[in-house]
Amino acid sequence: xxxxxxxxxxxxxxxxxxxxxxxAEQLGVSRQTVQALEKGRYDPSLPLAFRIARLFGRPIEAIxxx
Amino acid sequence: MNTATKxxxxxxxxxxxxxxxxxxxxxxxxxxxxxxxxxxxxxQAPSIGVVVLAAGLAVFLALHTLYxxxxxxxxxxxxxxxxxxxxxxxxxxxxxxxxxxxxxxxVDLLPAGLPHTDTALIALGVVAAxxxxxxxxxxxxxxxxxARR
Numbered sequence: 001x002x003x004x005x006x007x008x009x010x011x012x013x014x015x016x017x018x019x020x021x022x023x024a025e026q027l028g029v030s031r032q033t034v035q036a037l038e039k040g041r042y043d044p045s046l047p048l049a050f051r052i053a054r055l056f057g058r059p060i061e062a063i064x065x066x
Numbered sequence: 067m068n069t070a071t072k073x074x075x076x077x078x079x080x081x082x083x084x085x086x087x088x089x090x091x092x093x094x095x096x097x098x099x100x101x102x103x104x105x106x107x108x109x110q111a112p113s114i115g116v117v118v119l120a121a122g123l124a125v126f127l128a129l130h131t132l133y134x135x136x137x138x139x140x141x142x143x144x145x146x147x148x149x150x151x152x153x154x155x156x157x158x159x160x161x162x163x164x165x166x167x168x169x170x171x172x173v174d175l176l177p178a179g180l181p182h183t184d185t186a187l188i189a190l191g192v193v194a195a196x197x198x199x200x201x202x203x204x205x206x207x208x209x210x211x212x213a214r215r
Binding site: 032033035037039042048 | 072073144211213
């Protein structure tokens with residue numbers, strides 16, 4: 001049930017001292033979804049990946065690494 | 067409109083719908099006149115309030131489901147879709163097989179007191195199929211989220 005990608009979501013979140021709930025609220029998703037994303041057990045859709053990239057001010061490929 | 071705003075708008079619509087349903091319930095209970103143009107072959111005409119309430123409830127359920135679905139995030143939607151397909155289908159297959167095997171072995175599946183009519187047996191089959199799918203759905207939904215924790 002693991003993703004083909006490694007993501008740096010947890011790192012970027014920790015840099016900002018955000019909780020999973022903080023990140024979830026800003027992305028408009030549930031905390032459980034953020035947890036699944038961080039653990040690499042759920043691959044986001046392209047629109048959600050773009051929202052994440054926009055929120056962290058980084059390109060998608062800096063967050064999701066194959 | 068961003069995702070959070072859309073979700074909030076859908077939740078507001080669900081609240082409005084609930085208020086509307088409460089108002090409709092008042093109308094449904096108080097309008098006691100018989101429903102006009104009710105076909106005689108369908109038996110005695112119910113009150114117009116009951117008919118309006120039933121129609122309103124159907125619309126309420128359809129719209130409430132739509133807004134509820136749109137308010138879910140994509141992972142939650144994916145969990146439901148996955149559970150609907152795998153849980154529903156596997157539940158139906160397993161539950162259906164269990165009912166058929168039980169029936170072939172002479173197990174009386176009808177609750178005590180119910181007559182063994184065709185209607186009762188068909189109703190039992192429908193309820194058993196729905197229950198099996200619902201159980202399968204629930205298990206699959208829990209599995210999807212548990213596997214992603």
